[in-house]
Amino acid sequence: MASVLITGGAGFIGSHTCVVLLEAGHELVVLDDFSNSSPVALERAQLLGGGSIRCVRGDIRDPACLNAIFANAQAADTPIEAVIHFAGLKAVGESVAEPLRYWDVNLCGSRTLVAAMDAHHCRTLVFSSTSTIYGEPTRFPLVETMAPAPIHPYAQSKWAVEQLLNALAATGSWRIANLRYFNPVGAHPSGQIGEDPLGIPNNLFPFITQIAAGRLESLRVFGNDYPTHDGTGIRDYLHVMDLAEAHAHALDHLLSAAPETALTLNLGTGQGLSVLDVVHGFEQATGISILYSICARRPGDVPRLECSPQLAEQTLGWTAKRSLADMCRDGWAWQSANPHGYRR
Numbered sequence: 001m002a003s004v005l006i007t008g009g010a011g012f013i014g015s016h017t018c019v020v021l022l023e024a025g026h027e028l029v030v031l032d033d034f035s036n037s038s039p040v041a042l043e044r045a046q047l048l049g050g051g052s053i054r055c056v057r058g059d060i061r062d063p064a065c066l067n068a069i070f071a072n073a074q075a076a077d078t079p080i081e082a083v084i085h086f087a088g089l090k091a092v093g094e095s096v097a098e099p100l101r102y103w104d105v106n107l108c109g110s111r112t113l114v115a116a117m118d119a120h121h122c123r124t125l126v127f128s129s130t131s132t133i134y135g136e137p138t139r140f141p142l143v144e145t146m147a148p149a150p151i152h153p154y155a156q157s158k159w160a161v162e163q164l165l166n167a168l169a170a171t172g173s174w175r176i177a178n179l180r181y182f183n184p185v186g187a188h189p190s191g192q193i194g195e196d197p198l199g200i201p202n203n204l205f206p207f208i209t210q211i212a213a214g215r216l217e218s219l220r221v222f223g224n225d226y227p228t229h230d231g232t233g234i235r236d237y238l239h240v241m242d243l244a245e246a247h248a249h250a251l252d253h254l255l256s257a258a259p260e261t262a263l264t265l266n267l268g269t270g271q272g273l274s275v276l277d278v279v280h281g282f283e284q285a286t287g288i289s290i291l292y293s294i295c296a297r298r299p300g301d302v303p304r305l306e307c308s309p310q311l312a313e314q315t316l317g318w319t320a321k322r323s324l325a326d327m328c329r330d331g332w333a334w335q336s337a338n339p340h341g342y343r344r
């Protein structure tokens, strides 16, 4: 079992990953500034995972904070052996409006992190990348050998970090996994932790669950004139618990891999679903009707993102196991038990 630093561990994907890693017996330190999350998520993750998390409130761009985390762990004879790096900003539209902030947190934050890791001889890192680095592809399914063509500052900053990490791996002493997430949704089946966006959700799935909870009226479906089976946009949605489990697999894989390992893996189901497929899937799984209207396309959206998850399966022995019905049932269990998220 390893001692692992989880940056952004209080967030949506981070909190679910903490549960899975605690269940596997790992020792966890979480660094989070709680700019988009709540400490309550970590309290609940500890209860669900059956272990304790050392939590540090701090900014990923603060070298003193990072150096203290590594030095304190070394002094306590539990040196950090690996890092899973979730901390970052993720809203595409916001990244177009505030590119400097996105480059600062996502790229400079990652650079600060790897410099602190290097100084403390911790050179094993799992990184949160994104399917949006493929840009607006026309060939499917997406495979990792296709050239990234990011079209907004969010995806550009993630691709820049991947390149930095690949360059580190090429020096011969780092073990890196760039994990390209497709669209994680749902929640832990207990309904205790889940996605808790600040303000009105940008993303489809929390928008739907908040309509079901009576917090929002009606969904705007952004476009029904895409070249897809029903005209609405297609994404590769996967259950957040499947994604969390992929991190445990990636961590185990890296910890026993040779230095100079650089993995880049798509994480999705391989089954694209349209906006209306998700709406109707939610209605079927929960028995709740979702009011919607068709609106204009959202600027920056692409028609389709759908991956081949084969390389992840071959490399890690991981596949997404949970269905759309599971995603909807578990997402609704979270939202109905916590209609206002962690803010009660």
Ligand code: NAD
Residues within 6 Å of the ligand: 007, 008, 009, 010, 011, 012, 013, 014, 031, 032, 033, 034, 035, 036, 037, 038, 058, 059, 060, 061, 085, 086, 087, 088, 089, 090, 105, 109, 128, 129, 130, 131, 180, 181, 182, 183, 184
């Ligand atoms: P999230 O916002 O819920 O989690 C990110 C966490 O990082 C939050 O707890 C936030 O408080 C923290 N954070 C942000 N800036 C920080 C800073 N400067 N210093 C320290 N902590 C900071 O997001 P998420 O959905 O859990 O995503 C996690 C990672 O995965 C992100 O890097 C995101 O870009 C990436 N990703 C997410 C998705 C998705 O659809 N959710 C898809 C692809 C990639």
Ligand code: UFG
Residues within 6 Å of the ligand: 090, 091, 092, 130, 131, 132, 181, 182, 183, 202, 203, 204, 205, 207, 219, 220, 221, 222, 223, 232, 233, 234, 235, 275, 298, 301, 305
């Ligand atoms: N959509 C609507 N109405 C809404 C919200 C979304 O019709 O109110 C549609 C979008 O047009 C798109 C689909 O639902 O066709 C999915 O949109 P999301 O906003 O849920 O997700 P995106 O694929 O745009 O982006 C998300 C995250 C990114 C991440 C990416 C990974 O916002 O951070 O998934 O694929 F990188």
